[in-house]
Amino acid sequence: MPGLPHPHDPAAREDHEQHGTRQDGQQPTVQWAQWDEARRIAYGLPQPLPNILLPLAQCQDEVLAEAVTAEMPVPHYASAAADGWAVAGDGPWRIRVPQPTETDERLLLTLPPEKRMLPVVELTAGEATHVNTGDAVPFGTTAVLEAHRGHVVPADPTAQIPEDTEHGRKPEEGDTLEDATPAAPLVKNQDVRAVGEEIEQGDLLLRAGRKLNPVHLGLAASAGHDMLPVRRRPRVTVLLGFANVVEDGIPGPGEVRDSLSLQLPAVLHELGANVDQVRRVADGAQGTVSALTESPMGANSLLDARAEIVVTTGGTGHGEDDHVRQALEELDAHLIIDGVAQEPAHGVILAKLPEDGPVVLALPGSPLSAITGLLTVGHALIAGATGEGMPVTRRITAGQGLDPAGVTRIIPAYLQDGRVVPEPATGPAMLSGLAHADVLLVVPEDGMKPGQDMEVVPLPWRV
Known part of the structure; x- marks a missing residue:
């Protein structure tokens, strides 16, 4: 030939x-x-x-093909931001506690432990119930009173009430909750994570073209996504x-x-x-x-x-x-x-x-x-x-000169003090220069002079 x-x-x-x-x-x-x-x-x-949909677990390092919006608000329910008391209105407050699902104790024992108590789902003005960080607060909650500020007054001070060895006396239905620091009044939604506080439903979650990392995947999951559109x-x-x-x-x-x-x-x-x-x-x-x-x-x-x-x-x-x-x-x-x-x-x-x-x-x-x-x-x-854009190159100042070779050279190079310097091992069979390189340096036919503005190709594993 x-x-x-x-x-x-x-x-x-x-x-x-x-x-x-x-x-x-x-x-x-x-x-x-x-x-x-x-x-x-x-x-x-x-x-x-064509773009494809992949489960979140398979999206690591893939490129997002389309902008993604939130399927639901984050958080999607109002929750407590501190351990303490969900309160409605001004204090003092009458304490409400979860009640048994069944009055017959024998029937109650047949239920799974998590279904034996009915949570307090609504408060009216002047009522309170205990919550832990992350718990859904009842409807009507105006603020969360931190645990160290709450002082419980028993409804019947003479009653013999069992002690909780870790937390002290267990509050009962009808006890009164008082604010131990009234000089610092509660403000509306204090220590309450409101619905959509971080992200509203429909908000832009991730822009197209992002290379997806583990945090992106976690964010997408928190906003209701199971799959994402990525470039095939x-x-x-x-x-x-x-x-x-x-x-x-x-x-x-x-x-x-x-x-x-x-x-x-x-x-x-x-x-x-x-x-x-x-x-x-x-x-x-x-x-x-x-x-x-x-x-x-x-x-x-x-x-x-x-x-x-x-x-x-x-x-x-x-x-x-x-x-x-x-x-x-x-x-x-x-x-x-x-x-x-x-x-x-x-x-x-x-x-x-x-x-x-x-x-x-x-x-x-x-x-x-x-x-x-x-x-x-x-x-x-x-x-x-x-469907991505043309791979971009960068411009970096040359740190040293190279003689003309009569042909364009694409050689491994490293960055030093903001300048690009050729690696010494640049033969076609040599890998040591590329192994230590930061970029590929494009040297034109007429060579390179110190201080010259040079084109470089970023290495994907160094970006």
């Missing part, structure tokens, strides 16, 4: 610009797309997926090659320890996708063709058949190992992007399989190249599928 020109060869761009729409109505393949152009193309490729994650199948890969232990000469099977699914989830399968693919174009057209046998086959995005690694170069491009051409896939004019990850390919098949994001096989391509082109592709 004839190779493509070098990614920063001007002839490659001129050749692309001279071509219009293909005869089949599809846009021509963009060869060696600029890095920001590749992101825009990837973002506009998928149709946004695209389903992804990851296809990894076998060549010279060791999945555990210490690799031998000519072998490499597998890292992508661990990284790619985790990064894809951070970017908003769900990985249904990670599969090893037989080397060569035929192995890739089979993997893209045949679902495996067994329980996973249905999941695989429903993938909206397929991510592959390796085989995107222009040499003997160029099997991904060959497989895509055999399948009559539409190559949308064939190479990106950046280092690393210049071998990124973006294609669409025919008959409304999945989008294929083919990444280079070197670890840093693969992750860089995923964080740039892949992130934009996933954002387009979920």
